[in-house]
Amino acid sequence: MIVQFLKERITGGKPKVSRAEVLASKPLRNPKVPWDREAVRPDTPPVALLRIPRRSDRFGNAVARIFKLPDYRKLELDEIGSDVWEMCDGANSVEAITKKVVERYKLNRRQAETSVTAYLRMLAQRQLVILKRGTGTATRKSKKA
Amino acid sequence: MNTVKERDARRPAATKSKPKPIGWQGFTLDVPEEWDLTGFSGDETSGYLRVDDSEEQGAEIKWVTEPAKAKKAPELDARLETYFGALRRTARKKKIDLTTKEVAPPKSVLRDDRTVKGFQWVGDRKAFGAIWFCQTCKRVVIVQVLGHPSGRGSLGTVANEILGSLRCHGDDPAWRIWALYDLYTEIPATFTLVGQQLMNVYLRLSFAHRAERLSVEQWAIANISRRDEYLDRWLTINSKAELTQARYAAAEGEAQGHPALILSGGLGIGLPWMQVPQQLSRFQVPATRFSAVAWECAESNKVYLVEGFRTFRSGDSVAEVARRTRCHR
Numbered sequence: 231m232i233v234q235f236l237k238e239r240i241t242g243g244k245p246k247v248s249r250a251e252v253l254a255s256k257p258l259r260n261p262k263v264p265w266d267r268e269a270v271r272p273d274t275p276p277v278a279l280l281r282i283p284r285r286s287d288r289f290g291n292a293v294a295r296i297f298k299l300p301d302y303r304k305l306e307l308d309e310i311g312s313d314v315w316e317m318c319d320g321a322n323s324v325e326a327i328t329k330k331v332v333e334r335y336k337l338n339r340r341q342a343e344t345s346v347t348a349y350l351r352m353l354a355q356r357q358l359v360i361l362k363r364g365t366g367t368a369t370r371k372s373k374k375a
Numbered sequence: 376m377n378t379v380k381e382r383d384a385r386r387p388a389a390t391k392s393k394p395k396p397i398g399w400q401g402f403t404l405d406v407p408e409e410w411d412l413t414g415f416s417g418d419e420t421s422g423y424l425r426v427d428d429s430e431e432q433g434a435e436i437k438w439v440t441e442p443a444k445a446k447k448a449p450e451l452d453a454r455l456e457t458y459f460g461a462l463r464r465t466a467r468k469k470k471i472d473l474t475t476k477e478v479a480p481p482k483s484v485l486r487d488d489r490t491v492k493g494f495q496w497v498g499d500r501k502a503f504g505a506i507w508f509c510q511t512c513k514r515v516v517i518v519q520v521l522g523h524p525s526g527r528g529s530l531g532t533v534a535n536e537i538l539g540s541l542r543c544h545g546d547d548p549a550w551r552i553w554a555l556y557d558l559y560t561e562i563p564a565t566f567t568l569v570g571q572q573l574m575n576v577y578l579r580l581s582f583a584h585r586a587e588r589l590s591v592e593q594w595a596i597a598n599i600s601r602r603d604e605y606l607d608r609w610l611t612i613n614s615k616a617e618l619t620q621a622r623y624a625a626a627e628g629e630a631q632g633h634p635a636l637i638l639s640g641g642l643g644i645g646l647p648w649m650q651v652p653q654q655l656s657r658f659q660v661p662a663t664r665f666s667a668v669a670w671e672c673a674e675s676n677k678v679y680l681v682e683g684f685r686t687f688r689s690g691d692s693v694a695e696v697a698r699r700t701r702c703h704r
Contacts, residue, residue, distance in 0.1 A: 249429065273603075309599050335596045336676035338556045340411045340429065341575045 253343075254364030257327070257350050258320035263358055265315070270306055278312035280305040280358065310335065314349060318359050324350065394540070396559060398552030399424050400568070401512065402436060405540035407533070410434075412555045412573075419567060432522040432530065434537050438514045448508055449515050451492045455506050458517060459496070466498050473498040480505050483539025494519075501526050503534035512544040550699070553580055553591075557675065560591050561699035563692050572615065576600070581616055586659040589683035589692065590616035591700060597671050597678045606636050610669055610680060617682045620647035621665035628668070630679075631702045635670035642684070660686040666693045672702035 259265075262283060267276040281302040284290055293299065307315055310331065317327045324346065331342045353359040394405035397412060400419045406426050413433070414425035420440045427433025441449055459475045466473035473496060480493030484505045491507040504519030518541055520534035545552060550561045553568075558578050566582035566589055573579075576595040581588065592614060594600060601609050607625050610618060623640030642648055642663050651661040667682035681697040 310596070335599070336674075337576070337595055338411070339409060341556065341595065345575050 251363070252347060252361075253325040253328070254323055255361040256320050256323050256364055257318040257353075257359045257361050259315065259318045260358050260360070267312065267316075275309060276312075277309055278307040278315045280307065280315075282358070310345075311349060314346060315353075318350075318353075320362060323364050324361075396552070396554045397426050398554035398559070400438075401544055401551055401564075402438075403540075403542050403545065403552050403554070404434070404436075404537060406434065406537060427521075432520070432528055432533060434518065434520045436541070437517045438543070441508070441513045441515060443513065448490060448510075451490060451506050451508060451515070454515060454517075455492055455494060458506070459494075462496060462498070469499065471498045480507075481535050481538050483535055484541075497524055500524060501530060503531060503538070505538055509543045514543055516543055557595070557677065558591070558593050559701040560681075560696060562589065562591075562696060579616060586654040586657075586662040587683065587685050587689060588617055588662060589696065590681070591696065592616055592680040592682075594678040595676065597676050598673075601671065601678060606669055606671065606678070607638075609678075610636075614680060614682070616680075617665065617684055618667060618680065621667075621682075621684070623665055623667070630668050630670040630697045631672065631700070633670045633672055633702070635668055635697075638665070638667040638669070638682070640665045660688060662686050664691075666691050668693055668697035670697075670702070674703035677702060 263280050265278050265280045268279045269276045270279070282305055283302045284294060284299055294301075313334065314327055314331065317330060322330075328339070328343045328346045331337060331346055332339050335342070337345075350359060350361070354361060393408055395408050395410065397404050397406055397410075399412070399415060400417075400422055402424065404426070407428065410426050410428050410433070412424070413427050413429070414423070416423045417438075422438060424436040425433060455477065462475065463473055475496040476494065478493045478495050480491040481503075484491050484493070484507065486509075488510045489507045490510075491505055493503075493505050495504070496502050500521045501524045502519040502521045504517065506515070506517045508515050518538060520530070520537050522528055522530035522533070549564055551564045551566075553560050553562055555573070556578060558580070560580070562580075562582055563584070566584045566587075568580065569583045569588075570581040571579060578593045579590060581590040583589070594613065600613075618638075620643050621638075621640055622643045623638040626637045626639075628635045628637040642651070642665065651663065654661045662684035664685050664687060665682070666685070667680060669678070669680040669682075671678045679697075679700060679702055681693050681700060683691075683693045683696075685691060685693075
């Protein structure tokens with residue numbers, strides 16, 4: 231029991247997620263975050279510009295009133311990040327997104343997978359996407375399971 | 376003259392996907408397309424290499440070079456028993472049942488210059504392997520292909536193909552293949568690996584031979600990172616190897632069928648010259664001549680830079696390395 235308690239303390243009580251589960255999961259954009267593709271500079275292709283609403287609870291409103299904060303802050307994604315963001319529609323699995331990145335940018339599969347999963351983890355930590363549990367048909371391992 | 380066995384062994388692994396070459400410290404092997412280098416240590420004399428599919432199958436190579444003065448060939452039985460002993464100790468710690476056995480080596484592994492023994496073990500994973508001593512490169516090599524204990528995923532077939540494709544020295548003793556991820560190049564065998572940077576979109580392998588230095592750099596997603604910037608300007612910002620210490624003149628040329636920048640010059644003014652007294656103090660002829668070849672390959676969406684410093688006496692190998700660096704298949 232103590233061991234279990236310590237384990238939970240160390241891992242933060244989070245369940246371990248296998249690589250196959252991550253690849254099969256389907257990222258979905260936070261619907262509360264409006265976004266659009268805009269050309270930030272005239273010589274660059276349009277990128278995703280996210281408008282992240284500020285906290286709207288009592289504390290958030292108070293802070294915003296004191297510091298005159300805007301209702302939302304802008305987050306500009308880079309070109310590949312914008313493509314990944316656009317594919318986070320709840321229909322594409324992480325593996326499908328990785329495959330598209332590999333094809334589009336001619337990246338090595340492993341390099342692309344590492345980049346995409348790290349990027350999605352960052353988006354998830356900022357509550358910009360959620361990862362829906364997939365059906366587990368994406369990888370060889372899960373096919374056999 | 377090549378024997379039939381050798382020719383058979385050189386056939387690429389007949390796996391579902393097309394085989395991919397891996398080259399490291401003189402070893403070359405063909406692995407399935409989705410396998411990549413995941414671990415390495417040591418150098419040409421002794422070291423370790425791991426290549427896997429990041430799921431359940433992988434290959435491991437361990438090697439050690441026998442002393443040049445050794446009169447007797449190493450006892451492979453004793454080496455294998457030592458290896459099994461190490462495996463048993465690990466299994467005991469993990470409280471896993473381990474079964475080890477010596478088996479006849481796969482025919483694909485046999486060569487005229489090798490003394491070979493085969494082995495298998497089953498614990499938390501299953502491994503098909505071989506240990507051999509190569510009389511040409513004087514290395515004792517332990518190689519094993521690992522997978523699920525049930526052997527699923529045609530582990531036996533995959534192991535046979537990978538073990539058969541593994542070569543501990545190349546045909547051309549003057550050149551050595553270095554192949555990992557999307558990078559494939561050949562470097563003069565006299566140069567040893569002194570540094571590497573293996574990042575997601577950037578790979579660098581740096582080599583040295585006495586005072587001479589040679590590096591190969593590769594950047595992915597060139598269309599985004601370079602965009603419309605002039606290649607020479609972009610390289611001065613992004614290169615992390617010899618180019619940073621050089622002053623040079625640029626000319627236009629060709630590499631691998633692409634328009635290329637041919638750079639030639641010498642050590643940059645200031646700090647780079649500090650290494651000259653150091654090289655002289657080691658009784659080395661200072662490497663002061665710089666040359667480099669850089670090109671962008673649209674097919675693979677990558678930028679390549681082969682660069683090096685050489686002495687005034689030695690020939691320029693940069694152009695030949697660039698010629699042997701494959702940017703697209």
